[in-house]
Amino acid sequence: MSVKKPDLLQGTLDLLVLKTLAQGPQHGYGIAQKILLSSRQLIDVQQGSLYPALHRLERKNLVTSEWRESDAGRMARVYSLTKAGHACLASEIEQWSRYSAAINWVLEG
Amino acid sequence: MWRLWNKPDRDLDREISFHLETLADSYQRQGMSREEAMRTARREFGGVEPVKEACRDIRWSRPLAELARDIRFGWRMMRRAPAITGAALLSLALGIGATTAILTLADVLLWRTLGVPEPGQLSEVFWASKQRTGFNRRSVGSVHKDGALLVADFFSSQGLDALRASAQGKAGIAAQMGTFRVSASYDDQLSVAQVRPVSGNFFSVLGIQPAHGRVLNEHDDSPSAAPAVVLSHRFWSAKFGASPAVAGRSIRINNHMYEIAGVLPAEFRGIVPAENVELYSSIWQSPPFLEPDSNFRASAVDPTCWWLHLIARRAPGVSEAQLRDILDAGFAASWPKAPESAEATPHIRLSNARRGLGSIRRSLGNPILILLGLVVLVLVAACANIANLMLARSASREKEVALRISLGCGQARLLRQFLTESLLLATIGGLLSIPVAAGVLSMLPGFTPIQGTEMAISATPDPRSLAGAAVVTGLSALLFGLYPAWRAVRIDAGPALKEVTGRSAAHLRSRWAPARLLVLFQVALGVVLVTVAVLFTGNLLEIVSRETGFDRGNTILCKVRPGDQGYLDDRLKSFYSTLEQRLNDVPGVESAGLSITGPMSGGGGWSDLARLSNGDKFETAVHHVSHRFLDAMRVPVTAGRMLTRQDVESGGRVAVVSQDFAARLGLPSPLGARFTMGFGEDVQYEIVGIARNATYTDLRHTPLVVYIPFDFGVPTAQVVLNSSIPPAGIMPAVRDAVNGIDREVPLVDVFTMEQQISRTLHRERLFAWLCGSFGVLALVLCMVGLYGLMSHTTARRTQEIGIRMAMGATRGGVVFLALGNGLALALGGLVLGVPPAVYALRLAERHQLIPQGPFPLAALASAMGLIALSATLAVLLPALRAARIQPAQALRRA
Incomplete structure (x- = not known):
């Protein structure tokens, strides 16, 4: 790996997970792959750390989970976004864009 | 799960x-x-x-899941050391159980408030004087001493009226009498019940509302009212199946029909703690008043006859002192004549009755507090034991703890693990203690203080007492469970892990210091408890084995109640005469006699004075008997003659007196001497015979006794049978003989003399039994503690002992070393225990639980001997185990 991947900013993992799940129900492995894919391989989530995040979101009722059979025929725990999760995602995105815009202004200023 | x-x-x-x-x-x-x-x-x-x-x-489920894991782990740990766990659980169950039982007893008898509204407003009314007053000769009630004062609880009906008049508007005053045993039959079911005659305003003064029907009221308070009774809730539930339709129905009491007025609420359990009164009637319509020729009815209006017990409810805002002054002023108006002196002038005194009338508190209060003190010592000993066991366990788990710490287990987590284990232990022990407490309580009514009644102490341990005892023991389990954990988390994991069994002696001593102190403490407690146990059981045995002066082995006692069936006057007398004759004819009955006072029944008939012609006066017990009575009791007449049938039938003024009575006369020849004695009017008697000294109504005293022939115009009598055939063999024939006279008059209350004797010794038996158990418990706890300590010490010194033996120590020397170690500890405890044991003995003596006398050195010495013996046994086993250590093996293990 020649390019140094940026460290994930504190607190952004939840946002990424929520965003990924907004596109449809997914299991932990799938979420990791999707984040990797959509960040153009630049963000490599430490895969293990995904699970505490998922469980935390589930406790906050932002996601729910159920056991389903996966493509390979294994039982997988599939997470999906709840109503509260959708609402939370919207506000998180808004916060993020304001935050990143602010950072950009500072850097460009 | x-x-x-x-x-x-x-x-x-x-x-x-x-x-x-x-x-x-x-x-x-x-x-x-x-x-x-x-x-x-x-x-x-x-x-x-x-x-x-x-x-x-x-x-979210993490804490719960961990708790479950902790409990499972704790359970596994407990099972891995079954001896320690068993001993700890036993200590907990016995300690908490015994304490709960005694606390429950104390609560019922001493602390519980009456089940009435505003019990704090109630006062028991007494009068007190320095000397006996002369104008209340015929009185029924109790007198107790308060310093130099005599305090009495009886009043005449004029006294009641005077007090009521003076307290108008300031207090309501109700009256009641002592309880009576009656035969009650309802729906052809006959039972013996306890009835308390009360004044019409009794329930309104107490503020009791009926559960069904009505309570008694002022209209019942007259000689012309229709007889009515109120049932206690307990009696109603037991005998009437709690049927609400019972009010208005009839019940036959003795030979009279009563209307059941109503049922009392469950929360009212009587006005005397732990009494079991089943029926309440008005005084004027009470069974003793309805008897034909009733003494009670005749004397009820006599101002010299004082027989009513009073309870007052103060109006709100009236203090006890105010009411006392008011009543005292009115009291004098009711006296039949002026007191002889200032000393003999009675004054009203009030005592708060929110916890019921105080007679039981006065007779059993201090003894129960002493019991409570002793049982607390047992509890403390049990706590010490648990502490010791927890210490021992933690020592054996040091390696495990070290391993867990080095694997990254947090200190808080470790502490919680130990806490859970202690709690688990305390919980199981607490649960086990409930049946222990219930068992102790269920045996208490056997130690009934009042003849013929049953203490109404339910076998349900009081939840508050149980909680209290459980909290104490639980806390000690926690404290001593956490101490090792706290110490454990501070250990250095490295050396502890490496360490297997070896340990330097100095290290060992400091480590075991708390455990050694605990054992020392425990042995000292053991000395106190075992001494007291030896003392009380010895006291009981001594009393029981005392010479009674009559035949104890072959005597059977029973009662007949012909008066309840309407026998009167001549019919009554001829019933008794036929009864005595038929009983003497029964094959196997050597002799049968009758008396009014039951032998060994407590109480009895006393004449203040037997007055000689020279004016000399003394107190004597009076035994009204049939002519066969002395023969049936096997009390021989040593001089003069027995009483005869003629004496009885002619109502002769003759008497047989005891040897002590005769000696008291101080005459060269007591036979033929005359003395006067009487209840009311004095009667002159001539002494015709002298009988061997014998006890009267209890084993503790052998008073002067005079036997008077009596014609038995009384509704109930005591039957005394002498037979070498045991009761089970002889009683059917005896019952047949009695049934042959009248089927409706059965023999009741059949006891052997030995049973009757043990009934009079309720307090001694209660103490001997409870303290004996405490003593055994203390011994067991001591042994467990010592054994636990010594076997752990031995186990941890295996290596050191191995070295000693390798260096040439003999097995005997090793045993001696280990024995000496444990025994030194026991000896220290023994010495420490002596001063508190002496104090306990003095306390028991002061409260007359044991007779006063020379210091009971023997009890103390034998208690110390017992503890020394059991300590040696407890230490011997680990010592012998130490001697079996193989040096080579012990050293290799290091």
Whole structure:
């Protein structure tokens, strides 16, 4: 790996997970792959750390989970976004864009 | 249950392994081998365990799941050391159980408030004087001493009227009499019941509302009212199946019909603690008043006859002192004549009655507090034992703790583990203590203080007492469970892990210091408890084995109640005369006689004075008997003659007196001497015979006794049978003989003399039994404590002993070393225990639980001997184990 991947900013993992799940129900492995894919391989989530995040979101009722059979025929725990999760995602995105815009202004200023 | 709590864990495992396998699949597709793919996947995933731990942290069920794990682990640990666990549980169960039982007893008898509204407003009314007053000669009630004052609880009906008049508007005053045993029959079911005659305003003064029907009221308070009774809730539930339709029905009491007015509420349990009164009637319509020729009815209006017990309810805002002054002013108006002196002038005194009338508190209060003190000592000894066992256990678990700490177990987590284990132990011990307490309580009514009644102490341990005892023991379990944990988390894991059994002696001593102190303390407590146990059981045995002066082995006692069936006057007398004759004719009955006072029944008939012609006066017990009575009791007449049938039938003024009575006369020839004595009017008697000294109504005293022939115009009498055939063999024939006279008059209250004797010794038996158990308990606790300490010391010194033996120490020397160690500890405890034991003895003597006399050195010495013996036994086993140590093996293990 020649390019140094940026460290994930504190607190952004939840946002990424929520965003990924907004596109449809997914299991932990799938979420990791999707984040990797959509960040153009630049963000490599430490895969293990995904699970505490998922469980935390589930406790906050932002996601729910159920056991389903996966493509390979294994039982997988599939997470999906709840109503509260959708609402939370919207506000998180808004916060993020304001935050990143602010950072950009500072850097460009 | 475990499965449910563990489900989230298993789900997490499955979730993570799905991730790993799917990831591995993708690597496999890139051409890796399966193993390589899995390895890479794991590396990619990061540490599996930290992830799991993080997830557990987030999940809500974590605390519960951990608690479950802790409990399961604690249970496993407890099972791994069954001896220690068993001993701790036993200590807990016995300690808490015994304390709860005694606390419950104390609560019922001493502390519980009456089940009436505003009990604090109630006062018991007494009068007190320095000397006996001369104008209340015929009185029924109790007198107790308060310093130099005599305090009495009886008043005449004129006294009641005067007090009521003076207290108008300031207090309501109700009256009641002592209880009477009656035969009650309802729906052809006959039972013996306890009835208390009360004034009409009794229930309104107490503020009691009926559960069904009505309570008695002022209209019942007249000689012309229709007889009515109120049932206690208990009696109603037991005998009437709690039927609400009972009010208005009839019940036959003795030979009279009563209307059942109503039923009392369950929360009212009587006005005397632990009494079991089943029926309440008005005084004027009470069974003793309705008897033909009733003495009570005749004397009820006599101002010299004082027989009513009073209870007052103060109006709100009236203090006890105010009411006392008011009543005292009115009291004098009711006296039949002026007092002889200022000393003999009675004054009103009030005592708060929110916890019921005080007679039981006065007679049993201090003894119960002493019992409570003793049982607290037992509880403390049990706590010390638990502490010791927990220490021992923690010592054996040091390695485990060290291992867990080095594996990264947090201190808080470790503490919680120990806490859970202690709680588990305390909980199981607490649960086990409930049947122990119930068992003790169920035996208490056997030690009934009042003849013919039953203490109404239910076998349900008082929940507050149970909670109190459980909290104390639970706290000690926690404290002593946590102390080792606290110490354990401070140990240096490295050396502790390496260490197997070896340990330097100095290290050992400091480590065991708290345990040694506890054992010392325990032995000292043991000295106190065992001494008291030896003392009380010895006291009981001494009393029981005392010479009674009559035949104890072959005597059977029973009662007949012909008066209840309407026998009167001549019919009554001829009933008794026929009864005595028929009983003497029964084959196997050597002799049968009658008396009014039951032998060994407590109480009895006393004449203040037997007055000689020279004016000399003394107190004597009076035994009204049939002419066969002395023969039936096997009390020989040593001089003069027996009483005869003619004496009885002619109502002769003759008497047989005891040897002591005769000696008291101080005459050269007592036969033929005359003395006067009487209840009311004095009667002159001539002494015709002298009988061997014999006890009268209890074993503790052998008073002067005079036997008077009596014609038995009384409704109930005591039957005394002498037979070498045991009761089971002889009683059917005896019952047949009695049934032959009148089927409606059965023999009741059949006891052998030995049974009757043990009934009079309720207090001694209660104390001997309870303190004996406490003593045994203390001994067992001591032994367990010493044994536990010594076997642990031995186990941990295996290496040192091995070295000693390798260096040439003999086995005898090793035994001596180990024995000496334990016995020195026991000896220290013995010495420490002597001063408190002496104090306990003095206390028991002061409260007359044991007779005053020379210091009971023998009891103390034998108690110390007992403890020394059991201590030696407890220490011997570990010492012998130490001697069996093989030096080579012990050293190799190091």
